Amino acid sequence: MRIAPLDRKLLRDLWEMKGQAVAIAAVVAAGVAVFVMYHSNFDSLRRTQAAYYERQRFADVFASLKRAPNRLEERLREIPGVARVETRVVAEVTLDVPDYPEPVRGRLVSIPATGRPELDDLFLRSGRWIEPGRADEVLLSEGFADAHRLRPGDRLAALINGHRRWLRVAGIALSPEYVYVLPPGEMIPDDRRLGILWMERRALGSAFDMEGGFNDVALSLMPGASPEGVISALDRLLQPYGGLGAIPRALQISNWTLDNELKQLQSFGVIVPAIFLGVATFLLNVAMTRALAIQRSQIAALKALGYTNGEIGWHYVKWSLAIGSLGGLLGMGAGAWMGAGMIGIYNEYFRFPVLLYRLSGGIALAGVAVSLGASALGAVFAVRRAIAIPPAEAMRPEPPARYRPSLVERTALTRALSHATRMVLRNVERQPVRSATTVTGIAFAVGILFFAFVFLDVMTLLGDIQFSLVSRQDVTVSFAEPASAGALFELGRLPGVLYAEPMRVVPARIRFGHRSRRIPVTGQPAAPELSRIVDVSRRPVELPPDGLVMSKMLGDILGARAGDVVTLEVLEGERPVREVPVARLVDDYMGLTAWMEIGALHRLLREGGTLSAASLLVDKPALPTLYGRLKTTPRVAGVTITSAARESFRKIMAQNFELITVFNVGFAVIIAFGVVYNAARISLSERSRELASLRVLGFTIGEISLILLGELALLTVLALPLGLLIGWGLARWALTALENELYRIPLVVTPQSGAWSALTVILASAVSGLVVRRKLDRLDLVAVLKTRE
């Protein structure tokens, strides 16, 4: 193959600066890797989601109600815009899994014994569909089955309407409704603690007094139909039957979580690569500016030979593009590898029939395009400046650099500074743009690290708040139906229970002006001992004797403040509608929440000491006995065990955040190393004559190293505070991006995180500085002095 002489020059020049080229390519690679990782995951998840929803006919609108007769189904079909209707019976139960000590939540969902559901069809992973007439057969959700190693043919017990019944697993299934399974009232998914069981409609109906009726509806819409119109029509129809308010697909919890994740992938996929590629662009600009300064006379010669500015410019832009392509290629590989790893994590939390990692041609192409774009951008300004110099001027050596006494020297300190320090200061000040660039680059390395560490801090704090300040109970028991005051007394008498605290949760819609939200109102003692409300300053909040207390987030959404009167539409029992004053707003971490003092709530609902759940403080040795009793206690719909929740929280932290932290540390080191190495090489190339002259004058290698590396040390030190600021800003941005209606994430910063970020970057800088410093040992004094600049 014939290579044009200019291209040969390109290859050899690149080889000459291979260290720098690789350092910059690594930063480009980091940017492309995260770009590919986020976007390929976004793409894989979104395609899988769309295909799955389509194939299994995922519904568009969901509603729960108390009980409606089957004949209502006809009326539902007649709602304009409705395409299909699937009515179901859904019930919460307590499960008893053999060889598992704790009681487990179960949700029973009805399916037809013959034929398939019209909407939200199941994907049968293994085993077979239930047989008509076999009331004890169920299909089990895959996540739960895997977590408990249950297979078709195995048995588990359920406490159904007060009776313990053995159920046989006919098959293992997945549903588009339960891609993501979150136990009610919890923040962290745990496949062991919530099982979805699909059971024949008739069997389930008779067990829960739902014969001839249903308590759950899913609808699909005709193309172009508005979900809002259908929802309000549906709500009107279901209202007499205890409708709890319909929700569109967008708010269905599993889909909402998935959409939320997709949105995050998208926004992270823009900002994170932009940081890396921005730094890479800076580095390329600096490296190219220097390379072109060295080649000044070669550029002049090429011009004299008749090469056009375009040809010469393209030659040097290709130089940068070559580095960019190397980075793009490396990044593509790393991104595909990391992307596949990330899909592995998603496969732990999202249950699809198949979620395969797919790196599409489009994303690969976009990855190449961004790497080339960033590198071209890095080169183009340097190149334009260099080729704009008229050839006759370029032929002459550059005029000597203009130095002035530095700012520090112009102040009072002059006498105190050594010559080496003066040289360092003057050099930094003479090249303010380049110094600023280096500082910014290093600062981003610090920032990325700090961001990663702050994230760990935040998650640790979140766990501490949730499990030490908020949920201080050992066990939370919730009832299938609101229970009378006597139930609390009975719970208190269960083995090992030291103290039981009531909780009344009422499904409701809170309305203020034209805005409204469906939010349960939680009634608690004014100053609960166990399940507490804690504000952002981590102080427990006492509930006033009257009025509603709302989270600030809910207040913001409704536009309501303390003193306003909101309308509370209770979606249970007699469905009373009451006007309630807002007593105060609480700035807390829990997203959308509303509380009332339990007595006040009872008065509002005109009921006695009803409770829907209770928090228990338990003598630890008695826990196994208590679990055994709860598994068989009628009316208990769910048992949440705080230590288990804490454990799954810890597990998730370990799985996700530690991996992400490792990635981030790697990236930060790449950036810090790349920036400092690049700066050191450039300093060395610019000043080797000067340094060699100093050696000739009798300076030691140590002394000249100080001049070369002192500058980098100074810039690194300047970068540290800026980096912490950048990291803080990134964390703020990311936490706001992650914030949603379920939780808010506090931004906390520990000195340790700052120290570790600074230390890691200082170390990376020192290592790269020392790599360059080794070249000083080999400084050829005579040759350097002879070379003509």
Added chain:
Amino acid sequence: MRTATATAFDGIVFRARGITKVYRMGEVEVHALRGVDVDLREREFVVLLGPSGSGKSTFLNILGGLDVPTSGHVTYRGRDLTEADERELTEYRRHHVGFVFQFYNLIPSLTARENVALVTEITRDPMAPEEALALVNLTARLDHFPAQLSGGEQQRVAIARAIAKRPDVLLCDEPTGALDIETGIVVLEAIERVNRELGTCTAVITHNASIASMADRVIRLSDGHVAGVETNASKAAARELSW
């Protein structure tokens, strides 16, 4: 052939009138040329003689389209170079001008052959790089990098690079300035041969008066002015020079 040559010899290649050049170097303003009138003719070998700072290089750069004068006009075969834009000047350099510089200005990352190929790539009807290098007696050093060549050899590569395009004019800026006498003579022989055998109008800048005896005409520059023009009745061969 003879008539054709005679006609061509009478033709004016460059006509420079009232050339001045002021440029800034660092914080200093330099008046390099203060009104220069010069003609260069076909096949002519001209030496521009003057001490350093006399404006010789600036003048040569203007002839070569590397620089534009502050005022005055230069025409090349009737085309006004001072009116030409960047693109036209590049085109002019690419197809008509061969440059040789005091410090050779070779591309260090390319071999001798590749340095010449750099030019033959982009021009019409060039010589083969090997042929150009043979003309300067460097056939044995085709694949050496500049760093592996002596100064004289590097300068001969530069000459080969300049003549490979069969230029209409060869402009040499102190071609022997960085060389010892022996090597300098070898380089001058190469230039002499190109002028003689290819008939290329050649201008050589030097501050070395003994080189002037090689020329058809000698133009003396001093402090930005033409201080005198002499025509040599008989040219000396490069081999006969000494300094």
